[in-house]
Structure formats: structure tokens, C-alpha cells
Amino acid sequence: MKDILGMMGKVKEMQGKMQTLQEEITATEATGQSAGGLVQVTLSGKSEMRSLKIDPSLFKEDDVEVLEDLILAAHNDAKSKIETAVQEKTKELTAGLPIPPGFKLPF
Numbered sequence: 001m002k003d004i005l006g007m008m009g010k011v012k013e014m015q016g017k018m019q020t021l022q023e024e025i026t027a028t029e030a031t032g033q034s035a036g037g038l039v040q041v042t043l044s045g046k047s048e049m050r051s052l053k054i055d056p057s058l059f060k061e062d063d064v065e066v067l068e069d070l071i072l073a074a075h076n077d078a079k080s081k082i083e084t085a086v087q088e089k090t091k092e093l094t095a096g097l098p099i100p101p102g103f104k105l106p107f
Helices: 002-027 061-093
Strands: 029-034 039-044 049-054
Touching: 002 061, 029 061, 039 061, 049 061
Parallel strands: none
Antiparallel strands: 029 039, 039 049
16 A cells, blocks of 8 residues: 555656656747758747748749748758657656656656
8 A cells, every 4th residue: 555655645746747748848948040040940849840041042933932941941840859858857756767668758
């Protein structure tokens, strides 16, 4: 019975830590860039685009497709940075816990 109570306490503690982690992830922002910083995209921890900055030198009628590709590249760069930050924060939280391989956190 003592083990079950101890385990329940750890579950409650983990739930609190997960809530805090989710709040930290939501508050996290990352900026990705392409073309040497001429295009920049900032994403939230939930991969929502917060801002987009495009250097005016890129505005030429013939270069619309290039500009679209640069925006996509900057978005993907920022999304990758957010995913890495989430993985690192999750790894810190779950250090020492016997979590099965492939088990995704946060839920």
C-alpha cells in the first residue's frame, strides 16, 4: 500500500511538472531565417507563426516563387528549432523515469 501511495504522489508531481512544461513550451518562441536573414519567421511553441519579416530588396515581380520558397524555408527552420527546444525540455523533465521507447511527451 505504501508503494501505491508513493507512486500516486509521483504521478501528481509529474502532472504538475507537465503543466509547467506545457506553459513553458507555449511561451517559447524561435526565429528561423533563410537567404542570410533576408526572410525571417518567428513561431510560438505550438508552431503558430507570430511574425514574418521580409527584406524589401526581395520584392521584385519576377521573384515571387523564390520569395515563397524562402518563406517556407524560414518557417521550417523556426519549426525545427521549436521541436528541438520541446524535446530538450521534455528530456529534462523525464530524466530518470522509465518511459518506454517511442512514448511521446507532452501528450
